[in-house]
Amino acid sequence: MPGHGPGDVTPSCWSCGTMRAVHFCSSCGKVQPPVPVDYFTFFGFPRKLHLESSELEKEFYALSRHLHPDVFGQAGEMERAWSLEQSSMLNDAYRTLKDPVRRTEYLLRLEGIELEEQSKQATEKARATGELKKQVVPPDLLEEVFELNMHLEELRMQKALGEDDPALLEEIGKAKLSLEEKHDALLNELKIEWNNWDKTVDEGSEADRKGILDKMLDVLNRRNYIRNLLRDVNEAMD
Amino acid sequence: MNSDYIVGIDLGTTNSLVAHMQGESPVVIPGEDGLNLVPSVIALDEKNQIIVGNAARKYLVETPERAVYSIKRLMGRGAEDIQDELRLFPFKLAEDLQQGEVLRIKIGERTYTPPEISALILRQLKRNAERFFGAPVTQAVITVPAYFNDAQRQATKDAGRIAGLNVLRLVNEPTAASLAYGLDKKKNGIVAVYDLGGGTFDISILKLHDGIFEVISTNGDTHLGGDDIDNLLIAVALDDIRGDLGLDVRRSGEAVQRIRRAVIEAKIALSAQPSAKLDVDLPGGKKYRREISREMFDEIIQPIIDRTVGPCKQALKDAAVKPEQIDEVVLVGGSTRIPEVRRLVQDLFGRTPHTDLNPDEVVALGAAVQANILGGGSEITKEMLLLDVTPLSLGIEVAGGVTDKIILRNSTVPASATQYYTTQVDGQTNVAIHVLQGERELARDCRSLARFDLKGIPPMVAGLSRIEVKFLIDANGILRVSAREQRSGQEAEIDVKPTYGLTDEQVENMLLESFDYAEEDFRQRQIIEARREADTILQGLAKAKNSHAWLDISNDERRHVEMQEKALVEVRDGDDYHAIREAIDTLNGATTHLAELMMDTAVSTALKGKAMDDTGMEDGPHAGHPMAKADFE
Numbered sequence: 102m103p104g105h106g107p108g109d110v111t112p113s114c115w116s117c118g119t120m121r122a123v124h125f126c127s128s129c130g131k132v133q134p135p136v137p138v139d140y141f142t143f144f145g146f147p148r149k150l151h152l153e154s155s156e157l158e159k160e161f162y163a164l165s166r167h168l169h170p171d172v173f174g175q176a177g178e179m180e181r182a183w184s185l186e187q188s189s190m191l192n193d194a195y196r197t198l199k200d201p202v203r204r205t206e207y208l209l210r211l212e213g214i215e216l217e218e219q220s221k222q223a224t225e226k227a228r229a230t231g232e233l234k235k236q237v238v239p240p241d242l243l244e245e246v247f248e249l250n251m252h253l254e255e256l257r258m259q260k261a262l263g264e265d266d267p268a269l270l271e272e273i274g275k276a277k278l279s280l281e282e283k284h285d286a287l288l289n290e291l292k293i294e295w296n297n298w299d300k301t302v303d304e305g306s307e308a309d310r311k312g313i314l315d316k317m318l319d320v321l322n323r324r325n326y327i328r329n330l331l332r333d334v335n336e337a338m339d
Numbered sequence: 340m341n342s343d344y345i346v347g348i349d350l351g352t353t354n355s356l357v358a359h360m361q362g363e364s365p366v367v368i369p370g371e372d373g374l375n376l377v378p379s380v381i382a383l384d385e386k387n388q389i390i391v392g393n394a395a396r397k398y399l400v401e402t403p404e405r406a407v408y409s410i411k412r413l414m415g416r417g418a419e420d421i422q423d424e425l426r427l428f429p430f431k432l433a434e435d436l437q438q439g440e441v442l443r444i445k446i447g448e449r450t451y452t453p454p455e456i457s458a459l460i461l462r463q464l465k466r467n468a469e470r471f472f473g474a475p476v477t478q479a480v481i482t483v484p485a486y487f488n489d490a491q492r493q494a495t496k497d498a499g500r501i502a503g504l505n506v507l508r509l510v511n512e513p514t515a516a517s518l519a520y521g522l523d524k525k526k527n528g529i530v531a532v533y534d535l536g537g538g539t540f541d542i543s544i545l546k547l548h549d550g551i552f553e554v555i556s557t558n559g560d561t562h563l564g565g566d567d568i569d570n571l572l573i574a575v576a577l578d579d580i581r582g583d584l585g586l587d588v589r590r591s592g593e594a595v596q597r598i599r600r601a602v603i604e605a606k607i608a609l610s611a612q613p614s615a616k617l618d619v620d621l622p623g624g625k626k627y628r629r630e631i632s633r634e635m636f637d638e639i640i641q642p643i644i645d646r647t648v649g650p651c652k653q654a655l656k657d658a659a660v661k662p663e664q665i666d667e668v669v670l671v672g673g674s675t676r677i678p679e680v681r682r683l684v685q686d687l688f689g690r691t692p693h694t695d696l697n698p699d700e701v702v703a704l705g706a707a708v709q710a711n712i713l714g715g716g717s718e719i720t721k722e723m724l725l726l727d728v729t730p731l732s733l734g735i736e737v738a739g740g741v742t743d744k745i746i747l748r749n750s751t752v753p754a755s756a757t758q759y760y761t762t763q764v765d766g767q768t769n770v771a772i773h774v775l776q777g778e779r780e781l782a783r784d785c786r787s788l789a790r791f792d793l794k795g796i797p798p799m800v801a802g803l804s805r806i807e808v809k810f811l812i813d814a815n816g817i818l819r820v821s822a823r824e825q826r827s828g829q830e831a832e833i834d835v836k837p838t839y840g841l842t843d844e845q846v847e848n849m850l851l852e853s854f855d856y857a858e859e860d861f862r863q864r865q866i867i868e869a870r871r872e873a874d875t876i877l878q879g880l881a882k883a884k885n886s887h888a889w890l891d892i893s894n895d896e897r898r899h900v901e902m903q904e905k906a907l908v909e910v911r912d913g914d915d916y917h918a919i920r921e922a923i924d925t926l927n928g929a930t931t932h933l934a935e936l937m938m939d940t941a942v943s944t945a946l947k948g949k950a951m952d953d954t955g956m957e958d959g960p961h962a963g964h965p966m967a968k969a970d971f972e
Contacts, residue, residue: 174713
């Protein structure tokens with residue numbers, strides 16, 4: 102049910118005293134004080150990774166109609182502050198959950214796993230400071246990456262000299278295509294792990310869960326690696 | 340507070356408008372001159388009185404050093420980033436400007452900050468609305484370019500406060516336009532709004548779903564618009580004048596303003612005709628004449644309008660939408676009247692853009708719709724909800740001068756991000772945070788928003804304290820920051836130093852000057868205006884008494900009219916605004932018949948070739964009757 106946290110004992114509305122939904126009162130419509138919860142709980146969803154995007158959007162719109170600051174344009178200061186906080190949480194939650202990769206990363210963090218080292222942020226920091234990023238090349242990509250990096254270096258040099266080598270561009274284009282395919286394939290791999298995860302949410306041991314989380318982390322790390330590589334390629338080709 | 344009097348304001352680079360929701364539809368509120376557009380021009384007259392709008396325009400040419408236009412370009416900016424503007428616009432900075440101080444512009448002998456100048460325009464719009472309603476107006480929705488950054492938004496909000504307005508919401512211009520368009524359509528689908536105004540360009544991609552207007556992406560350029568086209572044309576003209584006439588008039592403010600006026604007229608004419616003439620009287624008696632064809636014009640402006648292509652493509656990419664998936668394209672802003680701009684939009688999106696609403700008014704109309712929603716809504720707006728985004732990523736500076744993005748562009752607002760900080764040194768009680776806005780990797784390439792100093796952290800061993808800082812972008816697109824030390828649970832004090840912009844205290848001081856007297860001002864103004872109107876009707880009546888019509892009405896009617904006339908004369912000098920108004924209305928009612936008769940006489944007199952003076956209607960029949968009811972409610 103939208104707006105109902107699982108297993109919550111819903112307290113009564115601060116304003117009218119009747120039973121209420123979690124974020125707003127189902128009886129009088131007043132916004133309720135925000136309670137810190139994770140994004141899945143905010144939407145009243147179980148901590149599962151398969152999420153129908155149309156279902157999520159529907160809930161997002163429905164909750165927006167109840168929580169957005171515009172609805173409380175003429176309300177008191179307290180309600181306006183709550184609405185601001187509730188709707189920012191709603192938007193943050195929606196943004197995170199609607200993207201399959203961000204959703205998975207968020208779940209990993211909720212489960213206590215960080216994937217900082219491969220992140221875009223780490224890449225940017227490393228690039229800007231000129232430090233070497235601690236980054237492990239996935240073994241199956243070693244050869245491809247080595248070759249691609251050489252080509253990219255060549256391209257940059259040619260660009261600096263104002264030269265143009267169609268053969269080289271074609272070579273890089275091919276490598277790019279192959280990377281994009283791998284990038285997409287990894288998303289499918291991730292989705293298989295989603296199935297496994299969703300099953301263990303209902304039944305399954307701690308060890309099962311840990312194993313699946315580790316697999317997802319591995320897939321995400323490889324995928325992020327390829328994404329960063331693709332970004333470098335696009336930048337070099339621009 | 341009566342929510343009927345919440346107005347929507349389009350504070351534009353070239354023109355500004357105020358609108359409100361009248362029943363089911365938004366309408367623009369005209370000024371005293373009957374015109375909807377208030378030019379965003381202010382001037383000081385000979386007596387140092389502030390003149391705003393149409394009346395200020397003549398000063399641009401006559402005493403350019405005492406007038407300012409396009410001030411929106413300077414909102415929320417620092418002295419170092421307006422060098423381009425200073426070359427192209429006759430802005431004169433105050434000579435005593437200190438490093439880090441908010442810009443001040445010199446007008447005559449006085450100096451004003453951009454928010455103060457904008458506030459003067461807002462105050463004029465406020466007055467227009469108050470005149471229209473016959474009641475004070477204190478709440479408003481003001482539109483801003485979607486691509487405005489935090490400082491530009493804050494400056495706009497400050498302007499509202501200085502003008503005595505509680506700014507309930509800043510709404511993005513293209514989004515406001517979509518509200519005005521969506522009002523009667525109630526369609527679902529994907530809409531692109533292309534907004535090329537006087538000084539700013541925005542592109543927004545929205546998804547419309549059962550009354551929800553969800554912005555998916557936005558992009559733009561806050562220094563791109565009709566102004567830039569004008570400046571190019573002026574440069575061409577100045578070159579011509581130097582080449583053909585051997586005159587260098589670049590330093591002559593008056594000449595440049597004359598040329599500016601002429602090229603704007605030509606630009607407007609070229610939207611409807613294949614060529615236009617420039618005809619400018621120059622100082623020293625010389626004349627500059629030139630014909631400009633549509634082809635030439637299109638060629639000159641190409642580099643300007645091409646600059647809108649990049650943002651459009653980026654917005655489509657960010658929205659993950661292909662041009663063919665766009666259901667409708669809406670044009671907003673006066674510059675979209677240019678046929679070449681329309682062609683470019685058509686090429687970009689592969690469809691004919693919508694132009695059914697007046698591109699000058701649609702933003703203000705949308706702001707009125709949003710004002711209505713914020714006021715509690717009405718039958719027509721009750722299902723409508725706007726979900727907008729932040730146009731620029733929010734970041735904080737981390738080690739190595741790198742920007743760490745914590746809220747990405749195109750995130751639906753309100754949006755928040757929480758960061759944790761710790762201390763580097765034993766006993767450290769302060770932590771400094773530098774907040775940035777922009778897409779670049781290095782802090783120095785992004786826009787500095789503010790420096791936050793977290794104070795009062797309990798002294799602990801380095802690294803032990805954990806400070807939770809919450810960054811929240813509200814529905815106006817403005818940043819709010821709060822912090823808490825987690826081990827002690829105490830709220831950290833935050834000292835905000837806005838990089839560009841006024842402090843709260845400065846705004847307070849500016850507003851005190853105009854605000855202390857606001858209520859009194861308003862009453863005074865109402866009385867003065869009512870008296871002026873009483874005089875108009877009394878003068879009209881005095882003339883009417885010399886007309887044939889006066890003799891044509893019955894004795895009873897004459898007596899009745901004279902009785903009401905006397906009643907008005909009696910209350911005219913009093914301080915009771917309502918009494919004056921009532922007397923005006925009564926006299927108006929009593930003279931309706933007389934006015935009709937006069938109208939007939941006027942027409943027949945005119946046909947007979949008699950002087951209009953004989954009829955007591957020197958303005959002629961078209962002017963209507965001098966006792967006409969003002970458009971007051």
